[in-house]
Amino acid sequence: MAEFFTTVPKPITYEGPESDNPLAFRWYDKDRVVLGKTMEEQLRFGICYWHSFAWNGADIFGAGTFDRPWLDPAADPMGAAHQKMDAAFEFFQKIGAPFFSFHDRDIAPEGDTFAESCARLDTMVDYAEQKMAETDMKLLWGTAQAFFQARFAAGAATNPNPNVFAHAAAQVKHCLDATHRLGGANYVLWGGREGYETLLNTDMARELDQLGRFLNMVVQYKHDIGFEGAILIEPKPQEPTKHQYDYDSATVYGFLQNYGLENDIKVNIEVNHATLAGHDFDHEIKQAVTNGIFGSVDANRGDDRLGWDTDQFPNSVEQMSLGVYQILLGGGFDTGGFMFDTKLRRQSLARDDLFYAHVGAMDTMARSLLVAAALIEDGELASIVSDRYAGWATDQGQRILAGEVGLADLHADVLANNIDPAPVSGRQEMIENLVNRTIERVI
Ligand code: XUL
Ligand code: CO
16 A cells, blocks of 8 residues: 655654654654653544545635645545545544544545435445554544535525425435444534524424434434434534534533433534634533533644634644543543644645644643643642632531522522622632643643
8 A cells, every 4th residue: 555644654653842853743742641641541532534634725715735635636536535544544543643533425435326325425434444443443433524514504404495304314324334334432412503604594493393302313323323422512603604503512401301311412623713702611520521521622722813713733832731620520531632733734735744734733632731730730720729619618608508598598698697708719820820831830
């Protein structure tokens, strides 16, 4: 089989912080134990198929720039799909991430009929199964691409036409089967075009009910086939539609409760989707952990001055550490992991740019893990928070929470005892300094 990444002949290895080899890990030492698990087990890195292998670098103003022979429109579609998978597995192995993720249409091209699309996907799933066995690669999640084709312009599950709903349901069924066959740890549903552009042509109540029904069908089918992975929704506030129904973790949780799905579906939080929703990454994690729906993470960042989904590789330890801290406080990943739903910049057209990008991103996440683990081990942040709420452990606090007193009781109490609490400092700057000192100390 032809080697594609010839300038990176051997797998990337850990050389330590002193190394100035740009194709070595300085922080990601997969066997290093952090909080009782290896870095590999804590971080559970996944490589995405779509941006890394199924995209040619085209943007809305210009043609593809990347050197990806399998994306040549003249190539035989199934031959190209095999070549793409060979290159992808070569990359997975050389970068040393244990997982990958795909959309059905990333690994197998759509055919002229749905039957042909299914047959092509089955062929490529056979090939993936063989390559996974040869390489020990695991599938973090599979997902159906139900947003690209013109038929999905008005949404998939939320489409005004039930035939489009049916088509998306058939596609998700087939992709869930494929994910199950490949031992996927999760199955993801990103809303794609599940949202709307204008209320002037939209029946919102009907569309939400359709989406609720669709997701109940997915959960039912997961149980029918015995798929043990988690079903995850990936919140995003806008883009491609102006108003996406799965805006953020809190909105998704409310939606899941409305449709009786809160125990069956969790969330896949993407860092830059949090930013686009006006939240910090750690807020989205905390919101999900608090509601018991934290599943997995797409580890890509945005750009401070660009209000769209730039899908950049993570390079800010400050930003990521606080999110990883909340993940660890919540008990760490179960089925999830850090999936690089990340795109090279369009000018990064050399083959090995994909390596530089992932090496930097994996090191950033490893450093963030070390910082977050130190914050947990020191315990100072956690005690600051618990001390702040210590009053709620008193008799008065407990009686309020237990519902033993009402407004009139508290009114009487405050009147009789002239309760006049003194304000206390929130110490935000002091705590931020503590985090910065931890970063300085650890990395
Ligand atoms: C879109 C996005 C997708 C999903 C998978 O913004 O993040 O790549 O992760 O469909
Ligand atoms: Co994503």
